[in-house]
Amino acid sequence: MKKLFGLLGYAALLGLVIISMSYAAEPMAASSDTAAAGSKAVTGDLLKIDGEFYVVKDASGKEVRLHVDKTSKLEGTPKPGDKIEAQASEKGHALSIKPASAASGTSR
Secondary structure, eight states: OHHHHHHHHHHHHHHHHHHHHHHHHHHHHHHTTSOOTEEEEEEEEEEETTTTTTEEEEEEEEEEEOOOOOSSSSSOOOOOTOOOOOOOHHHBBBBEEEEHHHHHTTOO
16 A cells, blocks of 8 residues: 555656646747747838837838847848838847848849
8 A cells, every 4th residue: 555655656746747847848949930939020111210219110001119229130230211121029129120122032
């Protein structure tokens, strides 16, 4: 009887360890995708640069305000009037910004 309880306790502990490891692995797998989890693509015309904020007019005509700082990866030096593609976090922080022509990958 003592052996049975010990075996059941060991099985329960092993089950908890396996479950906790599987939950811990899920966010890591999701964040390893090419686009970061919870990010969105914003493509459109750069209307203005207001300090650390870029204002982009997307295809639907909506103005999107993106926060840009030293952690944002910039390809080139965007200026108002340029067409850009940005990857942004859910909170509006620009993860990367590049010219829309380079983003689409079109070549002659």
